[in-house]
Amino acid sequence: MSLGHEVRYRVRGGAELRGTVFVQGAKNAVLPMIGASLMAAEGRTVLRNVPIIEDVKRAVELAEAVGAKAELHEAERTLVIDASQLTSPVLPEEIASRFRGSFLFVPALLHRLGEAVIEGVGGCNLGSRNLDFHYNGFKRMGATVTELVSDDGRGSIHVKAGQLQGGTLYLDTPSHTGTENLIMAASLAHGTTLIKNCALEPEVLDVIKFVQSMGARITGGGTGFITVEGVDRLTAVQHTVMPDRIDAGVLVMAAAITGGEISLVGASLEHLGVAADKLEQMGVEFSEEGAVLRVRRERPLRPINVITDEYPGFATDLQSPIMALSCLADGPSYIYERIFDGRFKLADELVRMGADIEVNGNRAKVNGATPLRGAEVVAHDLRTGSALVLAGLVAEGETTITNGYYLDRGHSHIAGRLNGLGADIERLA
Ligand SMILES: CC(=O)N[C@H]1[C@@H](OP(=O)(O)OP(=O)(O)OC[C@H]2O[C@@H](n3ccc(=O)[nH]c3=O)[C@H](O)[C@@H]2O)O[C@H](CO)[C@@H](O)[C@@H]1O
Numbered sequence: 001m002s003l004g005h006e007v008r009y010r011v012r013g014g015a016e017l018r019g020t021v022f023v024q025g026a027k028n029a030v031l032p033m034i035g036a037s038l039m040a041a042e043g044r045t046v047l048r049n050v051p052i053i054e055d056v057k058r059a060v061e062l063a064e065a066v067g068a069k070a071e072l073h074e075a076e077r078t079l080v081i082d083a084s085q086l087t088s089p090v091l092p093e094e095i096a097s098r099f100r101g102s103f104l105f106v107p108a109l110l111h112r113l114g115e116a117v118i119e120g121v122g123g124c125n126l127g128s129r130n131l132d133f134h135y136n137g138f139k140r141m142g143a144t145v146t147e148l149v150s151d152d153g154r155g156s157i158h159v160k161a162g163q164l165q166g167g168t169l170y171l172d173t174p175s176h177t178g179t180e181n182l183i184m185a186a187s188l189a190h191g192t193t194l195i196k197n198c199a200l201e202p203e204v205l206d207v208i209k210f211v212q213s214m215g216a217r218i219t220g221g222g223t224g225f226i227t228v229e230g231v232d233r234l235t236a237v238q239h240t241v242m243p244d245r246i247d248a249g250v251l252v253m254a255a256a257i258t259g260g261e262i263s264l265v266g267a268s269l270e271h272l273g274v275a276a277d278k279l280e281q282m283g284v285e286f287s288e289e290g291a292v293l294r295v296r297r298e299r300p301l302r303p304i305n306v307i308t309d310e311y312p313g314f315a316t317d318l319q320s321p322i323m324a325l326s327c328l329a330d331g332p333s334y335i336y337e338r339i340f341d342g343r344f345k346l347a348d349e350l351v352r353m354g355a356d357i358e359v360n361g362n363r364a365k366v367n368g369a370t371p372l373r374g375a376e377v378v379a380h381d382l383r384t385g386s387a388l389v390l391a392g393l394v395a396e397g398e399t400t401i402t403n404g405y406y407l408d409r410g411h412s413h414i415a416g417r418l419n420g421l422g423a424d425i426e427r428l429a
């Protein structure tokens with residue numbers, strides 16, 4: 001299987017973006033929904049507004065690897081999943097290690113097959129990304145979790161359980177996928193489960209809505225305390241995936257960095273949380289025209305202070321994009337990354353393009369405004385990729401971004417959508 005490292009994006013800077021653009025369905029909602037759909041032992045699940053991204057393709061491959069039938073209808077952005085026959089508890093390394101969402105298949109495998117074998121969990125390399133809250137929750141529900149190392153030194157995790165039992169669970173911090181995994185585990189468990197310190201992200205609420213429509217009995221979504229009364233079975237249903245607030249945020253910043261004016265179809269200002277306020281402080285103007293969000297930036301960009309936090313705080317996934325934007329702001333911007341301990345690899349790439357950024361642990365100071373110039377740069381993860389596209393849009397000359405697979409992991413047809421607004425971007429494979 002190709003690792004996709006050969007994918008590159010070439011961006012020629014200079015155009016002000018104008019026009020209308022569609023926001024894709026949410027990556028971080030559709031992945032847990034694909035995992036959850038495997039809990040339905042009969043019928044076919046239909047997911048609509050599915051983003052056509054590499055992570056979804058990996059999730060489809062993973063569903064097929066455990067025995068489900070999955071059809072991704074790209075033109076219709078619709079995924080149909082038949083999980084009536086699950087045949088293998090193994091999440092194979094070559095697929096599972098390529099995206100974070102693979103771990104969201106574990107609850108369904110536990111319920112349906114009594115075990116899950118995880119040969120790898122991928123996702124963006126952002127420093128330490130532990131899974132102890134998930135393991136501890138599964139264990140409290142009666143599962144055993146064992147780490148095995150094979151003769152050739154490859155590690156895998158085996159989670160085994162008979163009937164999971166409800167109980168009182170907690171998350172040390174409100175983990176996004178941790179909340180989703182424990183809700184799924186509790187949905188078909190025996191008895192009632194209370195989960196404390198749950199994540200409040202809009203995607204988590206959309207996943208709860210989906211699992212509720214499958215028949216799960218869940219209360220307290222959005223409060224931090226979730227109660228789940230286990231049921232005997234869940235049914236296959238149809239659901240439309242919410243819009244992707246990170247994709248929307250990147251598009252807003254594309255208008256902002258180029259000093260353009262665009263209309264976003266499918267964006268929710270509320271879902272941007274504190275990021276919307278920070279962008280307003282920088283000089284971005286938002287107006288809601290019914291269901292369409294209009295964005296423009298005419299005045300010079302002002303510098304900003306950003307502290308990433310759980311929702312509705314400033315989303316860590318928008319931290320790299322706003323670092324690129326703040327390079328063009330007149331004065332020092334301060335960024336404090338609180339969620340991940342290794343999410344500043346972008347700084348060196350922006351410096352290569354002419355930025356002036358000082359990094360000290362989890363804090364960065366961006367000394368703007370510095371003009372950016374095109375360069376050969378590297379996407380170290382998905383959002384480094386989006387941030388470098390933003391930088392390339394205003395850089396003088398041509399920017400080439402290698403490791404383009406990362407962008408493809410999370411943004412659907414990003415070159416085509418930005419070119420529709422007047423950008424000049426080529427995806428080279
Ligand atoms: C597929 C998906 O939805 N990915 C999102 C999800 O990742 P993900 O669900 O992996 O992120 P978490 O919310 O779990 O992680 C946040 C922090 O908690 C720590 N932690 C988490 C779990 C655990 O068992 N132990 C532990 O210590 C992590 O190391 C990290 O420092 O939320 C992140 C934070 O909003 C986003 O950046 C990702 O885009």
Ligand SMILES: C=C(OP(=O)(O)O)C(=O)O
Pocket residue numbers: 099100101122123124125317382383410
């Ligand atoms: C960190 C991200 O994703 P994942 O958790 O899938 O690696 C992201 O979307 O920026």
